[in-house]
Amino acid sequence: MSADALLRDWIAPSRRRRFADTLLLALPLLVAIAAISWRLAGLLTTGALLLGGAALALVVARQRAARHDRVWLIRTLDATRPELEDSSALLFSPTPPTSPLQALQRTRVAARLDQGAPQDLAPPWSRRTVIALLLAAMLIVAAALLWPRAGEGPPRLAPSEEGLPATPGLPRLIAQNLRIVPPAYTGLPARDSAKLDARAPLGSRLEWTLRFDPDARMPRLLVVDGQALPLRRDGDNWIAGRTLDRSFLYRVDPAAGGGRTPPLHRLDALPDNPPQVKALGPALTLVKPGQRSWSPAFAATDDYGVAATARLRVTLAIGEGENVTFSEREIPVSGSGPARDRRFAPSLAFSSFGFSAGGDMVAQLIVRDNRSPSAQEVRGPSVILRWPSARAPESSGLEGMVNTTLPAYFRSQRQIIIDAEALLKRKRSLSADRYLARSGAIGADQQILRGRYSQFLGGEEEGEPQLPTADAEGHSEGDGHDHGPPQAKPAFGAPEDVLASFGHPHDDSPASSLDPETRAILKQAVDEMWGSERELKQGRPDLALPFANRALRFIKEVQQATRIFLSKVGPELPPIDPTRRMTGERGGLASRTLDVTPVASSDGPAAAAWRALEGKVTPDLDPLERWVRANADRLPDPLALTGAIDAARREPGCAPCRTRLRGLLWTAMARPTGQPMRRPPADAAGARYLRALHGGAP
Template identity: 80%
Template sequence: MSAESLFAQWVAPARRRSVLDIIGLALPVLAALSAMAWRVFGPSVALAMAVLGVGLALLIARKRAISHDRAWLIRRLDATRPDLEDSSALLFLPPAIPTPLQALQRARIADRLDQGSPHDLAAPWSRGWLIALSCAAVLIVVAMVLWPRPGEGPPPLAPSQEGIAAAPGLPRLIAQNLRILPPAYTALPKRDSARLDAQAPLGSRLEWTLRFDPAAEAPRLLLVDGKPVTLRRDGDSWIAGMTLDRSFLYRVDAAAGRGPTPPLHRIDALPDNPPQVKALSPALTLVKPGQRIWTPAFAATDDYGVAASARLRVTLAIGEGENVTFSEREIPVSGTGAARDRRFAPSLDFARFGFAAGGDMVVQLIVRDNRSPSPQEVRGPSVILRWPSARAPESSGLEGMVNTTLPAYFRSQRQIIIDAEALLKRKGSLSADRYLANSGTIGNDQQILRGRYSQFLGGEEEGEPTLPTADAQGHSDGDGHDHGPPAKASAGFGAPEDVLAEFGHPHDESPASSLDPETRAILKKAVDEMWGSERELKQGRPDLALPYANRALRFIKEVQQATRIFLSKVGPELPPIDPSRRMTGERDGIASRTLPLAGVKSSDGPAASAWRALEGSAAPDLTALGNWVRANEGRLPDPLALTAAIDTLRQSPRCAACRARLQSLLWTAMERPMGQALPRRRPDDMGARYLQMIGGGGS
C-alpha cells in the first residue's frame, strides 16, 4: 500500500468524527439563538441567523478536519502505539528509502500497524458538552415559544369608563380592552387600548375583551347602522373580533336592552393614502455640451412605505412638427432610503436609448406602495430633457416657450395613431384590464384633441387644454402677406389667433372672423372622424379606431396644405336705428330686460328641515335625517359625529343640549348658500321725481 493510501485510511475516521462532533455541538446553540431572534426580531432575522450559523459551523468543522494532517497522524501513532518504537514516520516516506536500515525498520513496524484500528486514533465524543447544550437549547426554545409577546396572550383589562351605576340584577361592564392588529403591510405593531374608542388603519383586526358584573347572559356589540356583533365567553371574560372595513359607532349592550342606554363609542378607519411622487429635477433641462448621461431625481413618499422597485417610463421624440418619431419604453429602477421616503435617481445613457440632437426625452416615474392586496400605483410628474439641434439652437429666453408647447406633440393626431398601433403590438403581453386602461388613456387624448378642433366649429372646448396641437404647420415671412406686428404670448389654447396661426392667415380681427364654408366643412369631417376614433378607443378597440384616426389625419393635412384660407368678416347684427324716434322720449315697443331669477336646487332638504325644527320646539324627522347623512357621508366633514348626535337625540328626545349639539353640526354640514340677488335700492325724492317724469307721469 502506498504512503498516500495508508495516510487516507488512518486519518479518515478522525476527521469524520471531528466534523460530526462540532456540528453536534453547534446545532443546539444555533437552535437557541434562532429561537431568541425569532421572538425578538421576527422570522426573517431568525432564518438569516440560522443560515449564517450553519455556514460558520461548517467552516470551523472543515478547519478542524484539515488540522488532522500527516504530522498529527505521526504524533498520534507514536503516542498511542508503543510497539511502533517512535518510527511511524517511516511508514509515510516515499518508496525510495535512502538507507537499508530505514527499510528494515519500516518493514518491521508495517507488520505491527495492522494490529490496531484507525478508529482508535479518533478523539472521543464530547458527550458532556452535547448533553448540556442540548438541555439548555430545549429550555430556551420552550421558553421563547411559551413566553408571550407584547400584544399576545390574555390582555390586561382596564377599568370600565361607561359611567353606568350598578343596579340589582343588571349586568354592567366593569373591565375592558381593545386590541388592534394592523395589516402586515403597515409594519405597525399590535397594541392594546384601555379605551373602547380608537383609530386604526383600514383592514386592521379588532378584538374586544370585556368583563361584566354580575355575569352577563348574552352581551352584544350594537353597531349603529349595522348588524350586532355577538360576544363569546372565554372564562370570566367575553371576547369578539371583526375586521375594520369602515368607520362605525357602537355601544356595549350588557343587559340585552334593559336598564340605561350605554354610551356610544367610535372607531375611525384610517385609509391608506396613495404614494406621492415629486420631481427633484427641473421640469425642463437642456443638454450641456459633452453630456452623455442624464440622472433625473424623484422622491416618493407614502404613509406605510413605497415599494423598493419602480418603473421609469422613457419617451423619446426626435424631429420637428409632423416629422416627429416617437418611442416609448419602461425600465425597472431601484430606490434608496427609508421605505416611507425613497429616492429614485436612475442614470440614463444617451447611447443606450438612441437619444440624439434635436430630440426630447421625457421621463415619468411609476411607483407602488406596499399595500397588500391591491397595491396603489401612482404616476409622477414628467421631467423633460431637451437636446437642441445644431442648426436651431435655443437660447435661455425660449425655455418658457419650450415648456409650454412641448406637450402638444404628445397629443397630435399622428401621435394618437402611433400610440394605438403600439398598443396593438403589445396586446398579447398585457392583461385585459391593463389593455382597456391604456386604450382609454389614448381615447382621452383623442377627446381633448377633438375638443380643440370642435371649438372652432362653434362647439365648446372639452377638457382643459392649454396648448395648440402639433398637426398644423405655420407659415413664414415673405409669403406675400402682411402679418402685422409680432404676436403676443397666447393666453391659452382656444384663442382665435391660435386657430388662424394653425389654419390660415389672420386677415381680419379675430372676434369678428369665422372660417369660410369650405374649410369649415373639412374641419367638420375631421371632428366627426375623431369622434369615431374616440368612441372605439374608450371601448378598448384600438384596431377599429385606427381607420377613423387615419381619416381624421388626412382631413387635417388637407386643411394644412391649402394655400390660403379666407375668413369672412362677421360683425354684431344690431337692429336698424330709427332716426325719427331719436330724442323724442317715446318708449313704445321697448320690452323690459329684467331676467327672471331661477331658484337654486339644493340636496340639503332633510337637513334644512331638521335644522328649522331644532330651531323651534318641533321634533325633527331623525329617520329622514339619518338617510340623508348616509347618502352624503362622502362630502360631510364628520359623518360619524353627526350620526352620534342623531342617535343621542333619538335616545333622549327632550335633551336640550342634544338638540343644540345636533343643530350646530347640521349648520356646518349643510352647503353654504349662494349669494342672493339684492333688490334695487329705493330712490330718494329727487330720484322719484326724475323716474316719474321720464315715465310719462310728470308735468
C-alpha cells in the same frame, strides 16, 4: 536571529491569547444586547446594533493585544525568570552591544532564554468572568423571550369607564381591553388599548376582552347601523373579534337591553393613502453642451412604505410636425432611503435610448406601495428633457401678425393613432374595465386635439355663441360703411397683397382667418376627429382608427398652407344711433331679466329635521338616518352625526342632545350659493331722471 524577529516570536502567543479572550468576554454582552433590542425595536435595529457592537469589540481587542509590546516583554521576563539576571533588555534591544561586557552578557542570557517557551508568558483565560457573563446573558435572553410584548399574551384588563350605576340583578361592565393588530404590511406592532374608543388602520384585527359583574348570560356588542356581534366566554372573561373594514359606532350591552343604555364607543378606520410622487427638479430642462446622460430625480412617500423598486416610463419624441416618431419603454429602477420616503434618481444614457438633437425625452416614475393583497400604483409627474434642433427658426417682416401652422395644435394626431394601435395589440392582456378606461383616455386626448383645431374655425365646431357684429342683418352695398375699391383676388398666400386678400374684418373669426378651401379641409378633419372620439370613448379603438387616419390625411393637406394670418382688429359692434339718446325709447330692446333656476338640493331630510328640532316635538329621525348613510362620503363627520341621532332617539326629552344634533346638522348641510345683490333704489336725482324719461314732470 535578529532582535525584532525574536521579539515577534515571544509576544505573538500573548497577543493572540489576549485578543481571543477579549472577544470571548464581548460575546455574551452582544447576545444580551441583541435579545433586548429584538424585543424592543425589531430585527433591523438589532442587526445595526450587532454590527456596531462587533466593530467595537474588535477595536478593544486589538488595543488590549497591542499592550503586549517590547516593554511588557522585558518587564515580564525580568519578573518571572531570575536566571536572566535582569538583562533581558540586551536580547530585544534594536541596537547591538556597545562594549565587550554587554556582548558577553547578551550571549549568556540568550543561552538561558531558550530554557523557556513564549507560550509560558501568555495571560490566563478569564474563565470566571466569562462564565458569569454567559449566565447573565442567558438570563437576559430568557427574560426577553418570555417577557410579553405589547399586544401579545393574555391582556391586562383596565377598569371600565362606562359610568353606569350598579343595579341589583343586572350585569354591568367592570373591566375591559381592546387589542388592535394592524395588517402585517404596515409594519406597526400590535397594541392594547385600555379604552374602547380607538383609531386603527383599515383592515386591522380587533379583539375585545370584557368582564362583567355579576356574570352576564348573553352579552353583545351592538353596532349602530350594523349587525350585533356576540361575545363568547373565556373563563371569567368574554371575548369577541372583528376585522376593521369601516368606521362604526357600537355599545356594550351586558343585559340584553335591560337597565340604562350604555354609552356609545367609536372606532375610526384610517385608510391607506396612495403613494405621493413629486419631481425633484424643473419640469422642463434643456440639454447642455457635452451632456451625454440625464438623471431625473423623484421622491416617493407613503404612509407605510413605498416598494423598493419602481418603473420608469421613458417616452422619446423625435421629429417635427406630423412627422414626429414616438417610442416608449419602461425600465426598472431602485430607490434609496427609508421605505416611507424613498428617492429615485436613475441615470439615462442618451446612446442607449437613441436620443438625439431635435427630440424630447419624457420621464415618468410609476411606484407601488406595500399594501397587501393589492398594492396601490401611482404615476408621478412627467419631466421633459429637450434637445433643441440646430436649425434656426424662420422669420419674416410680419412677425407678431403671422404664426406658423405647426404649433402644438398640429402634432398629436399621429400619436393618437399609434396609441390606438398599441391598445389593440394589448387587448387580450387587459381586463375589460382597464381596456375601456385606456380607450377613454385616448378619446379624451382626441377631444382636446379636436378642440384645438376648432379654434382655427372660430370655435364653431364646439357650438360657441357668435358675438353680435354688424353682419347680424346681412351685408351688402349701402350698409353704411365703406368697403374700399374692388380688388382682384390673388393666389392664396401671395406675398404682394396677403393682408388685403384675407384681412377683411367681415371674414374674421375669433381665432384666425383661413381661405375657404383650407377651412373646408380643416372642417373635414374636425368631423373625422368627432367620429374617432366617439368610438374611442365607447371602447372601440378598432372602429376609431379609420376616422383618425382620415383626419390625419386632411391635416397633412392643411399643412400645405404655409401661413395662418391672425386678426389684428376686433369685431365691429352695431353702431350707436345718437337720435335715440335721452328719449327713453325702448323699442327693439330685449329683456335683460335672467330666469332664476332653483338649485336642486338633496338636504331635504336634514333641513326638515333641523327646523323641527327647534321646537319641542321630536321629528321622525328614520329619514334623517337614511340621509346620513346615503351622504356619508361628503359629510365632515358621519359617525358623530349618527351618534347624535341615536342619543336624540333614545332620550327624546334631552335638550342638550337635541341642541347638539341641530348643530351637527347645520355644519353637515351644503352651504347655499351666493345670490346676486338687489340694485339699490334710485335717489332723488335718479327718480327725477326716470320720471323725465317717461314723460312726467321733473
